[in-house]
Amino acid sequence: MTDLTQDMGEGASGPARPANSIFAQDARTKRRNAAERRFRMYGVIALGIGLVFLVALLFAIVRNGTPAFTQTFIHLPVELSEAKLDKNGNRDIEQIKKVSTFGYKPLIEDAVARALEENGIASPFEDAGDLTDLISSAAAAQIRDLVIANPDMIGETVEFRVLAASRVDGYFKGRVTRESLARDKNLDAEHLDVADALKDAGVIEREFNWDFILGADASESRPEQAGIGVAMLGSFFMMLVVLLLSLPIGVAASIYLEEFAPQNKFTDLIEVNISNLAAVPSIVFGILGLAVFIQFANLPQSAPLVGGLVLTLMTLPTIIISTRASLKAVPPSIRDAALGVGASKMQSVFHHVLPLAMPGILTGTIIGLAQALGETAPLLLIGMVGYIASNYPDGIASGFLDPNSAMPAQIYEWAKRADPAYYERAWGGIIILLVFLMTMNIIAIILRRRFERRW
Amino acid sequence: MNDMRIAERAVDVNETKISARKVQVYYGDTHAIKDVDVDIEDRTVTAFIGPSGCGKSTFLRCLNRMNDTIDSARVEGTILLDGEDIYDRKVDPVQLRAKVGMVFQKPNPFPKSIYDNVAYGPKIHGLAKNKAELDEIVEKALRRGAIWDEVKDRLQAPGTGLSGGQQQRLCIARAVATEPEVLLMDEPCSALDPIATAQVEELIDELRQDYSVVIVTHSMQQAARVSQKTAFFHLGHLVEYDETGKIFTNPEDPRTESYITGRIG
Structure with missing residues (x-):
């Protein structure tokens, strides 16, 4: 109401320009326009905050999620020794099935030791068994499944692509560092030296992992094997x-x-x-x-x-x-x-x-x-x-x-x-x-x- | 009011097609139609005129029980179609509506092809045995609707793509395709320009040869031009019902006179 009375008071300012000229904004219009500008600004700010969160979310998901689609694999020729897998040599499937995954461990041990030897890498461990920590415990089952499916392969040397242990995989993905291993009993810094050398030799490779998309869940101790x-x-x-x-x-x-x-x-x-x-x-x-x-x-x-x-x-x-x-x-x-x-x-x-x-x-x-x-x-x-x-x-x-x-x-x-x-x-x-x-x-x-x- | 030519009017007496007695319509607590008695003749155009909200559309919708779709509407009294009570329990409103077709205020073609628009009614009523018969019915209806020449080359084009006047004539063709006996038109020209209006009016006059046509209109000129009988509604009452010529030249009720001379409404 005050605006109105003001406008009426200015009525005598001369005939050239009307008191309520449309060129001059009165106080009320100015306030109204300012309110509108402020409101638009709030809108833009709200939209901006939303966009920032969206981008941050997408970035985080892509950054943290994409490593799951690749996995570190070790290419390993394994000798399927007849002495260990089929002592009687008659290829009786029931006999072969009796050999548990534990019985395959020495084969993997040998295979890793041989891989190091071939590539001229000195093992830092006295016990060859320590080297198998590089390899996922899923590997033994993988080899056993193949042997049970094809008993004729016993005695041959077969090239396998086995999963690396999750900590080795984590080392190549940057999740595991030498410092963090100081508190970890599963793997030592020496393992990482060997892994690095094997990677240089092309034995260890990081490849796309279809098993993550198509595979089944795995136990708590074998994250490298889990799929959705x-x-x-x-x-x-x-x-x-x-x-x-x-x-x-x-x-x-x-x-x-x-x-x-x-x-x-x-x-x-x-x-x-x-x-x-x-x-x-x-x-x-x-x-x-x-x-x-x-x-x-x-x-x-x-x-x-x-x-x-x-x-x-x-x-x-x-x-x-x-x-x-x-x-x-x-x-x-x-x-x-x-x-x-x-x-x-x-x-x-x-x-x-x-x-x-x-x-x-x-x-x-x-x-x-x-x-x-x-x-x-x-x-x-x-x-x-x-x-x-x-x-x-x-x-x-x-x-x-x-x-x-x-x-x-x-x-x-x-x-x-x-x-x-x-x-x-x-x-x-x-x-x-x-x-x-x-x-x-x-x-x-x-x-x-x-x-x-x-x- | 200078173009109120009240001419070429055959005042021969036709048989009564629809006979309404003591019709009351309520919308909830509102008494919308009060004590309406009217006899609508066969092969005649009957116009309902009156100010907005006077109940003329409501009464029109009683004649094919379109008011059934409104939950709160209640109809009392008797409406006889060829001597049969259309509000009888035994009457299936769907069958009734095949006999009493309707054209609405706003052109409302289905969002389908022109052909399908017209063929829909005959299809659901099983009027055609085969495609050839159906084609024939569609052509006949479109000719009746005075739109055949304009659409015969594009029967598969969508009906919604036509102009307003064409759409309304398509709707009329759709209504006559089911071979109704009575055609109800609720302000069919209110959304049309004068040229389209003239076309539709001409069409209404032709439809009189075969049907009993009831038209609700706001335009008194239109009522005068197309109808033989006119009913004037006011505040839910049927004030006066007579030959159109008489209503417009020598009305009996002072309210009718006030309305047609523009003093109320």
Whole structure:
């Protein structure tokens, strides 16, 4: 009000320029413009902070995660000595199987010693057994598997690509240093000298590791062997259950609520509850699944079926809300038009409304699935953290009812383990998970573009 | 009001097609239509006029039970179509709407091809046995809708790509494709320019040969131009219903006179 009276007081300043010239900003306009500029600045700052965090996050993930995709391997010709593996020499498979991985250790010892000799590297150790610390304990099993599969190879010298021990791998990746080994009983600085020399000789090489993407989890002491493949399979089975259940149930429920249900207190109540369910913490769904599916319905623990059911419960509200929103967005004139030519309610919905709402429904579904894919907490409660250490062609994780893990649960498991080598694995797992999520989001965008129609 | 030519009007008496008695419509607590009695004749264009909110569209939507889609709407009284009560329990509104077609205020073609727009009604009612028959029905309907010549070369083009006037004629073609007996039009020209309006009006006059047409309009000139009978609604009452010529030249009710001379409305 004060501005107004001021303006009126200046009325007598001459005829050349009106008192309320549009060239001069009055105090009120200036304040208003300043407020707008300030607000825009806040917006830019907020956006900037968000971007900084996003970039920092991506940088951290890529930096910490990419080493997991490569692994240090040792190329080792191993003599499959008949004296040690098949004393009777009759290639009886039962006899060969009796030799445990422990029995293969001397072969590896010899092989390493020979590798050093060939490359002219002096061993700093008196006991040749110390040298095997360079090699992953998975190597013996790898050689044994090959021998059992091909007993004819006994007696030959076969070139193997075996995993280096995780600390050797960590040394080449910069995770393990000579200083940190001072407090480590597993490896000495001398081992690193040998590793360096072997690397120069081309025996040790860092290569892309498909087993990380396709393989199974490994025990606490062998992080170099662990892979996310089996967990990926578990996630795949779960997503299949979620998609097959939540899409039809969610779409049917939303069509009924949006197009057929009468508007009364009861449907209002349902509506409010669906909105609230979408905001319920996922761990609540987990304990619900534990109580209902496992304790009451006696479904097996750790099974992708149960995980899928729990995630279905979690995804349904998301799908119902987005489906209803896209049904609502279809102009009512289309429904009128269909009814006007004598279509039944159902025909008008299925012939005209649903096709128009399809892009929105698909987008909502994929977003819901992506959310379910990354969900960890409910899986922990129903035990979807199975430790599956065998690969899947011959492994046990082959179906909806077999125990399995899921990608986010596997990542959580790795992050929890003591060995820092698993830390790198967790980051790598996150990269794979993010690749999946991004792919799903891109599919959602493509589908939306493709199905979108204008009216 | 200078172009109110009230001419070329055959005042022959036709049979009654729709007969409404004591019709009441409520939207929740609102009493929207009060005691409406009206006889709509066959092969006649009947216009409903009146100020906004007077209930003319509501009454129109009662005639093919489109009000059923509104939860809060309630209809009382009787509406007979050829002597049969359309609000009888045994009546399936879907069947009724095939007999009583409707054209809406805003052109609302389906976001499909021109062909599919027209073919949809006949398809769901099983009017065509094969593709050739369906083609024939579509062509006939588009000719009836006076749009055939404009779209015959692009039947697969989307119906939503046509101009407003073309869209509305496409909607009329779609409505007549199901061979209705009555055609309800809810302000069909309110979204159209004068040229498209003239085309649609011409079309309405032609449709009179075969159908009973009921048209709601805000334009009194239009009512005068196209209709044989006119009903004037005011505040939910049917104030006056008579020959169009009489309504516009010599109305009985003072409210009608005030409205058509522009004093209320």
